[in-house]
Amino acid sequence: MTNLRQLFLQNLAQTSDSPLAVEVERAEGVYMIRKDGKKVIDLISGIGVSNVGHCHPKVVKAVQKQAEQYMHLMVYGEFVLSPQVQLANEIAKTLPEPLKNIYLVNSGAEATEGALKLAKRYTGRSEIISAYHSYHGSTHGPLSINGSEYFKRNYRPLLPDVRHIHYNRFEDLEFITSRTAAVIVETVQGEAGVVVPEPGYLPALKQRCEEVGALLILDEVQTGFGRTGTFWGFEQFDVVPDILLTAKGMGGGMPIGAFISSHEIMRVFQENPFLGHITTFGGHPVSSAASLACLKIVRKEKLYKQAKAKGELFKKYLKHPKIKEIRSLGLMMAVEFESFEVLKPIIDEAVKKGVLTDWFLYNDKSMRIAPPLIISEKQIKKACEKLLKAIDKKPKK
Numbered sequence: 546m547t548n549l550r551q552l553f554l555q556n557l558a559q560t561s562d563s564p565l566a567v568e569v570e571r572a573e574g575v576y577m578i579r580k581d582g583k584k585v586i587d588l589i590s591g592i593g594v595s596n597v598g599h600c601h602p603k604v605v606k607a608v609q610k611q612a613e614q615y616m617h618l619m620v621y622g623e624f625v626l627s628p629q630v631q632l633a634n635e636i637a638k639t640l641p642e643p644l645k646n647i648y649l650v651n652s653g654a655e656a657t658e659g660a661l662k663l664a665k666r667y668t669g670r671s672e673i674i675s676a677y678h679s680y681h682g683s684t685h686g687p688l689s690i691n692g693s694e695y696f697k698r699n700y701r702p703l704l705p706d707v708r709h710i711h712y713n714r715f716e717d718l719e720f721i722t723s724r725t726a727a728v729i730v731e732t733v734q735g736e737a738g739v740v741v742p743e744p745g746y747l748p749a750l751k752q753r754c755e756e757v758g759a760l761l762i763l764d765e766v767q768t769g770f771g772r773t774g775t776f777w778g779f780e781q782f783d784v785v786p787d788i789l790l791t792a793k794g795m796g797g798g799m800p801i802g803a804f805i806s807s808h809e810i811m812r813v814f815q816e817n818p819f820l821g822h823i824t825t826f827g828g829h830p831v832s833s834a835a836s837l838a839c840l841k842i843v844r845k846e847k848l849y850k851q852a853k854a855k856g857e858l859f860k861k862y863l864k865h866p867k868i869k870e871i872r873s874l875g876l877m878m879a880v881e882f883e884s885f886e887v888l889k890p891i892i893d894e895a896v897k898k899g900v901l902t903d904w905f906l907y908n909d910k911s912m913r914i915a916p917p918l919i920i921s922e923k924q925i926k927k928a929c930e931k932l933l934k935a936i937d938k939k940p941k942k
Contacts, residue, residue, distance in 0.1 A: 567896065572599035575920045577901070586900045586928045588916045593735075593767040593877075596794035597842045598917040604797035604838045611834035621649065621827040628833035635840050636803070639776050641785050643807035648814075649828025653766035653792035654682025656802040657729070659822050660788045661686050663806065664727035664760045666813045666821060673704070674721055674728045674759075676712040678737035678907045681729065681764055681790075690729060692737075693907050713743045718753040727788070728754055729762035732778035738908030739872045739879035747784040760787040760810070766802070767877065770794040770839065771849030771918055774856075774875035781874075797839030801832040848918040852876045858922055859914060862929035865936050878914040885909040894935035900928050 550566055567585070569577045575598060577585045590596065597604065611628055618624055633647040650656050665671060675681065679692035688697050689704035697703060710717035712734055721728055728750065734740035747763075754761045763786035768778035772794060775781055779789075787810065792802030814821030843849060852875030859878060860871050870881040882888045888910055892902050903913040916928075 565896070567901070574598040574600075575917050575924055584899060585896070586916075586924060586931070588901055588914050588928055589903050590794075590915050590917050591798070592903070592913075593772060593793045593915050594796070595798055596770050596772060596918050597797055597839050597848070598919045599798065601797060601839070601842060601919075603842055604799075604835050607797075607834040607838035608799065608831055611831045614830075616831055617826065617829060621824045626828070626830055626833070628830045628837060629828045632828070632833045632837045632840070635837060636805070639840075639844070640789070640805065643809070644785065644789055644805050646808045646811040647803050647805050648811065648822070649833065650792075650802045650804070650824055651800055651826055651829070651832075652682070652802045653764075653790065654684045654687050654802075655824065655827070656766065656790040656792055656804040657681045657687040657690075657764070658684060660729070660762050660790055660804040661690070661727070662822055663788060663804065663810065663814065664762065667810050668726040668758065668760060670724060670726035670759075671706045672708060672722075672724045672726055673706065674708045674710055674725055676730050676734070677709050678712065678734060678740070679709075679729075679731055679764075680736035680906060681731075681766075696906070712737070712740060713746050715746065715749060718749060721750075721753050721757055721759055723757045725754075725757060725759040727760040727762050729764060731764045731766075732768050732782070733773060733874050733877060735767040735877070736906040736908070738881070738905045738911040739874065739877055741872065741874050742782055747779070747782040751784050751786070754787070762786060762788040762790065764790045766790055766792045767794075767915075768874075771843045771852060772875055772877050772915065774849060774853040776843065776849050778874070795836050795839060796832055797835045797842075799832040799835035801828070801836050803828075843918070849875070852918055855918075855920060855922070855925060858925045859929060862926055863932065865933055867936055872911075876915060876918060876920075879905065879908065879911040880914060881908075881911045883910065888912060890938070891932075891935050894938045895932055898931045898935055900931045900935070902932070 570580050571578050577587050636647050637645045675690040677692040681687040689707050710720055751761050763779050769791040789805040856873045856876050872879045
């Protein structure tokens, strides 16, 4: 009889020649439970998704309740759907003026797509500036502005009029001009290996955008919903973007994303042409219900306030001569080793020992640590003990 692993390799499109192929029976909290009953501590949260843990009871209940009432009814923006309205209202409460208008989509990449269109339409300009080593999604628009040529060179031609600047390099701000529609950066660069903005960088970036009439788009797909120690990462850097992106951690495990702006800016989608941006499944009622539950959990339990202290615990317990550096903001962490050749066997051994980690697209010598925000000190200590054993394991020759 053909097993699931064989069917996985046979019928599902593969994105690498060596997928992890971990077969999970169920998941709960910080754990994924395999078919043999072995628990795996998830230290990457499905790449920053499961901020409130796997299958949080309140999220599951919200999904079940909404699925019994109604699921898809009509394309986004045409009907008054309670889960969408309530979610947008609660998101708006977390944000400063003028970020009060929320457009719900299906993913982070779609949030980027919508934001790029919005910036071009509002400013009447075409140039988009992003940062080297940035990651904003994999569809054609986001791929065009991503900051790694390796991942996009075989898909050209892509969007024209895209320019890159170096993140944290103040002198590069002069490249933002009156031709620029928008500058898009991650509040904290994720796939570059957790690169935190230098003091004053994001305010200087916003000031330059204002001087030339460009919009500032902050990508909080990985940092949003509490991961960095505040509900939104930008709260720590004395800046408010013109457009904000979120996804991943906002859904409690369900697919959803959003781009957020002011009423003034978002209004341009209403005319010339009307239906300036449309989506069939954006803000799906079940995903919106899950997101609303997730948001309430993060805020009520103040999980974002625990992120910094829990990040420090990882630093306390993860001490080893092979670790060159740990970069972090809250529970968004990069543990750097000498090379990918050193790191990869450690990651493989960690999975065998019951801890799931990963590396970064543009920094393959650094280990990703971004666990559910609900992780306890006991679980952190246990995970670090397993990681240290994996580091000490001598690779086979």
